[in-house]
Amino acid sequence: MQVFDRIISDRGSRYAVSGGAVASRAEVAALLAELRGVKRFAKATHHSWAVVLDGAAVKDDDGESGAGQLIAQMLERAGLEGHVVVVTRWYGGKHLGGDRFRHVAEAVRHYLRETGLG
Structure with a gap:
């Protein structure tokens, strides 16, 4: 799993983006559990x-209503399959x-750029 922390800050809200290769919903759940196991991310x-x-x-x-759909659309446009992205x-x-959608999109773009997947 790759994590890019504190990439966006706006009016007190802070954003991070992370992700990794997965082949099933069970692997997605395991990655999320690992992320939430980090004290900072648990909060x-x-x-x-x-x-x-x-x-x-x-x-x-x-x-975060609509955020998952936005991430999914961006992954589909990038042709990226089998790789979960978490904002x-x-x-x-x-x-x-509406700025929250701009931040989610920027976080996904950051992840794709930094990992070389986009």
Whole structure:
């Protein structure tokens, strides 16, 4: 699993992005458990994620409505299958409105760029 922490900060909210190769939902669950096992990440407000497995997107918003779908769309456009991407947010106390989608997209772009997958 690769983790890029503290990549975006806006009005108190902070974002990280992480991910890794997976072949099944069980492997996604294991990766999420590993991430949540890190004390700092266990305290995060949201862990939105998506993966394309066998040609179908699997996603979870984790309370960040629409974030999983956005991640899935970006992975599909990149042609990336079998690789889960997780965008983590620590809520800073102020609503970000539509800016939160911009931050999720930027986090995914950061991950794809830094890992050479995009």
